[in-house]
Amino acid sequence: MSQVKKRTETAPEHRWKLEDIFPSQEAWDKEYQDTKELLKKAEDFQGKLSSPDAVKACFELEDKISLHTERLYVYSNMKHHEDTAEPEYQALSEKSKKLSVEAGEALSFITPEILSLSDDELNKLIQAPELAFYKLTLEEMLRQKAHVLSKAEEALLAQVGNISSAPSTIFSLINNADMKFPKVKNEDGDEVELTHGSYITFLESKNRDVRRNAFKTMYETYSKQKNTLAATLSANVTKNLFYSRARKYPSALEMSLFGDNIDKAVYTNLIDTIHEALPLLQRYMTLRKKLLKVDELHMYDLFAPLVEEFDMKITYDEAKEIVTDALKPLGQDYLEVLKGSFNNGWIDIYENEGKRSGAYSWGAYGTHPYVLLNHKDNLNSMFTLAHEMGHAMHSYLSDTNQEYRYAQYTIFLAEVASTLNEALLMDYLLKKTTNPKEKMYLLTYYADQFRTTVFRQTMFAEFEMLIHARAEAGESLTPQDFSKIYYDLNVKYHGTEMAVDKDIEMEWARIPHFYNSFYVYKYATGFSAATSFSKQILDEGQPAVDRYLGFLQSGGSDFSLNILKKAGVDMSSPEPIRQAMDVFKGLIEQMEELTGK
Structure with a gap:
């Protein structure tokens, strides 16, 4: 098997171009500082969200903060995913996560404050001409209003939050940490430990005894914990x-x-x-x-x-060609953007040392979407390319046709x-x-x-x-x-x-x-x-x-x-x-x- 390349050894044409979001670390740092300053402005609106002008200015600031925070977060995490062992981008990713939390806290007063208005006052805001663009946002708040409780009740529910995550946390610990499965025989007759990851591989075995034993062992183990x-x-x-x-x-x-x-x-x-x-x-x-x-x-x-x-051996270049041909029914405009995406740094194609596994489509508003792949020359990888490009094209067309708030x-x-x-x-x-x-x-x-x-x-x-x-x-x-x-x-x-x-x-x-x-x-x-x-x-x-x-x-x-x-x-x-x-x-x-x- 060929050695997995280091990130630095990956050909530039096989990498995504994150410089389309930020051309340099200095540009990222500057936007980070600007966003920190914007956060301070949010408190100017607290207690004042009753007039259309104040609500409009506040929503505009909220969109500005959210967009900057998203750009910083997406960029730092995608840099981190290129090589998860690289400490510089681990730190940058953590920094952007903290900023996202700060932004969430700074803007958290908006919805409760608007919802504290009477239905009559809220309806006036919905009808206000200067808030026409935000009508959907305000109607959604009104729809939620029936299920929002008093301040004291909301505070109480917030405190219950930690308790409410307990079932999921306990299940996860039992399922992933505490539960141990016995060994079962694989196709070669070797005793191998059964795990969540290997279970599906056993079920896909051509040997029926292997499948049966893995199946029975899996559920016998769960049965011992059935009461818990x-x-x-x-x-x-x-x-x-x-x-x-x-x-x-x-x-x-x-x-x-x-x-x-x-x-x-x-x-x-x-x-x-x-x-x-x-x-x-x-x-x-x-x-x-x-x-x-x-x-x-x-x-x-x-x-x-x-x-x-x-065994269908399909190289990445062949996969691109086949996917493009298969999507011809979607028309020329769609295909032009798709072909452009293949040549303009949207996609990070091959595995490298430390790169995040799997595949996803992600990005920040105002820049083209990005796709992370770990392409292998097989049918599955070709379907993954088609799948992730579906997400990317959805994001691209939404972003180019909608304002940030509704994209x-x-x-x-x-x-x-x-x-x-x-x-x-x-x-x-x-x-x-x-x-x-x-x-x-x-x-x-x-x-x-x-x-x-x-x-x-x-x-x-x-x-x-x-x-x-x-x-x-x-x-x-x-x-x-x-x-x-x-x-x-x-x-x-x-x-x-x-x-x-x-x-x-x-x-x-x-x-x-x-x-x-x-x-x-x-x-x-x-x-x-x-x-x-x-x-x-x-x-x-x-x-x-x-x-x-x-x-x-x-x-x-x-x-x-x-x-x-x-x-x-x-x-x-x-x-x-x-x-x-x-x-x-x-x-x-x-x-x-x-x-x-």
């Missing part, structure tokens, strides 16, 4: 109930959705529509059983490779643009390939994304809804309750073709997302919205492309559901999820055809 882990998850549910009641929400679910202004129907509609589509998932299970040539399909067979690993899109929307690019790339590759082996490899890759991102995350979302509803009805949440609810869901989703192993009833105990409640549904809605967009773009052409580009340009200038709806994807209806299921059905049909069903 149930108490921890139950405490997290209780915390959610406490906050939802204290803040006068009808339920914990509605409290969680309120921030994004998402109606409860979006959540329940996702679950109901996926229930309709369960026969498709079960049909895929039947196909999986046939391809694996097993008498019974077990839970530990879900990640086993269905076809021989198809940032929500997490609810974030995964749509990235997943759409992957969907178009997959469609392109499937249409282009003439090799049945390659086609089968791509089909299973895509079908498993539907299984894990749509079906599995929706099942998680349903589990969360059921356990919270149970607690809200005053019923118990014992380890047995959690296990029964979870096991029954697995049976319901996977159907009679699957031998649903008893051990799976403990899986709830190892899902960290359950401590970030009612979050996972966004994976399923984002994937469905992206699949719906890609289907519309491929079927309709230009009108659908125009709507989609409008979505990318909208940033956070409206509520997420409204932005999607204007672009032709109404997540409050079953339609986008049904469109995604049509695509999934097409994949299964192609797989069945290739296997000669």
